[in-house]
Amino acid sequence: MGARAVSPGGALLRTSRMFSVPKPLPEPPSTSLHIGDHKSATMTRQYPQHQSITTPLSSREKGDWGYKRPFPLKSTMTTSTPLIRVKKVDSVENVTDFASAADHSLSLEKFQELHVAMSVPRGKMSGEARSASLWPKSVFEEELDPTESQSGRSDGKRWKFRGPWLARMGEGEFVRYLKKTVHPKRAQFRALLKRKLAEDITTSQNNLAMEKGTPAPPKAEPRDITEAHFSEYLRTLRNDRTTLYGLVSEFLDLAPLAVPIGLLQSIHPPLESKSLYGNSGPPPSHPSAGISYLRTNSFMENHPVYGPQARRTPALARVVYPRAGHKPAKLGVGGFVADVPLGDNEFNIRFGLGRTQANKMLNGIAHLDTTTYGGAKAYIEPKTATVDPSGKVVLQLRETHPEAQVIAKESKGQSHIYHDAETKAKQATQLQGDKSPDRRIERITNEILNDDS
Incomplete structure (x- = not known):
């Protein structure tokens, strides 16, 4: 059977970009229920x-x-x-409202x-799983990427649910959810409880x-x-809130x-490990x-001169917010803001330990650096990243190795550590030839002839 014929107007609409653009996503939800987010337009x-779109x-x-309609040039x-x-596409003024999308x-x-x-x-894991949780696990692992509830598998690793996350809902939104979703399902839930009671009686x-x-x-x-x-x-x-919940x-x-709070003692020990979310x-x-x-991050970079590298190429980060009290400093990496690497390093101050000296502290960590052009910068190595409930990308950084920093600076022409003996000898011979009297007379002659011509 042949395909259904499409009118010229329908074919035009199908190939039009205006009808292929998906619907916009909703506004990012607020993660703070008590303090309003400080947002800018x-x-x-x-x-x-x-x-x-491009x-x-x-x-x-x-x-x-x-x-x-065409866009203004x-x-x-x-x-x-x-x-x-x-x-x-069409506003009240019959114009197309658009803006630059270069940021994202x-x-x-x-x-x-x-x-x-x-x-x-x-x-938070318990027992032997605690040591295994120190290593980041990929979101693409089969056991960590389920979307539907399956028998024999805990829902603690699921990331997609039909219902909302109650802790993120405001009071008004929660009341509307009770009226529109929960109340109409009372009869279905009572029928579910009766089936559950019948199964318990049978068992x-x-x-x-x-x-x-x-x-x-029977x-x-x-x-x-x-x-x-x-x-x-x-x-x-x-009275059994754990089972009821x-x-x-x-x-x-x-x-x-x-x-x-108050349910930790009533939960079976295997269930002490909390859900990922x-x-x-x-x-x-x-x-x-x-x-x-x-x-995974388990891959090795191969430098064209120095061969395989033990550490990855570091990224240059900018100090965007100095340390304030107990709040750590913030670094800007590739357009994302992240906390400084943990540990005793140039990004952290360890009071009383005496291991981090004041002269080793990076500029801009303890106070805002207004003297350095472009702000204080430092090389770091991105370790992994996660996505929080509001859609923000949370980067985890770690301190990079000094050798990796030197190699990164050399690739940008800020340092020079590689010397080829043959190339160096050839450059020295050319330099000595340029300084000889005959060569200088020849250069003067060429300069005069070029000026006269």
Whole structure:
């Protein structure tokens, strides 16, 4: 059977960029429920809400970006980053509302140049799992990338849920969720509890019959449960909050929460390990956020002169915020703000230990450096990155090796450590030849002849 014919107008709309652009993402949620976020109208959002659009130079010279009206050349031809985001195709004034999308596009390009593998947030483990949790685990591992609930597998490693994360919801949003989602499902949840009670009764009767050596009684059905028995079961279930919370979370498919205070003693020891997203909440998208698809940092760089390198090429970071009290200093790496590396190094002050001297402290850490052009900078090595519930990319840095810093500076022409004996001897011979009297007379003659001509 042939394909369905499409009208010329429908074919035009299908190939139009205006109809291929996805819907914008919602505003990033606030992670603070008590203190309002200090936002600016010009600040860069945690993640892009609109698709970044570009066009070839030949089309850009005509103002053609794939939409129904041309864009002004004055604002699209005078930029070195021809990337825009369309906020609204048609506004009240019959104009297309667009802005530059270079911030997120360049941040993505810079982040991919760091070659950082995305990892899941570290949860508090108990026993032998604690030592294994010290190493970052990739978000693409099969055991850490489930999206649906599966039998025999804990939901503590899931990142996608149909229900919300209650700790992130405001009071008004929570009340609306109760009215629109929870209240209409009361009858379904009571039916679920009756099935659960019938299963418990059947299991108890089978165990008792096995102990007495008698045949198993018939299976209990939910319709055989009386209202008095069910009310007593509800009263007992309300006192067992751990079981009740588990049933409610499974029924509504809620994102896991941290263990409530007072329930730690009633939880079985194997369940002491918290969910990966119990404290911070699940991410709004895949834990990788689509910005990196590396599974591990276990790869070796090969320098064209010095061969395989033990450490990766460091990145140059800028000190954007000095240390204030107990708050660590902030570094800007590839357009992302991160905390300084942990440990006793040039980024941290260890009072009373005497191991970090004041003259070894990096400029800009203890106070704002206003003398250095462009601000204080230092080389660091990105270790891994995670995505928090609000969509922010959280980088983890570590101190780099001095040899890696020297090699990185040499690649930028800021230092010179490699000397080829043959090249050096040839350069010395040429330098001596240039200083000989005959060579100098020849150069003077050539200069005079060129001037006269």
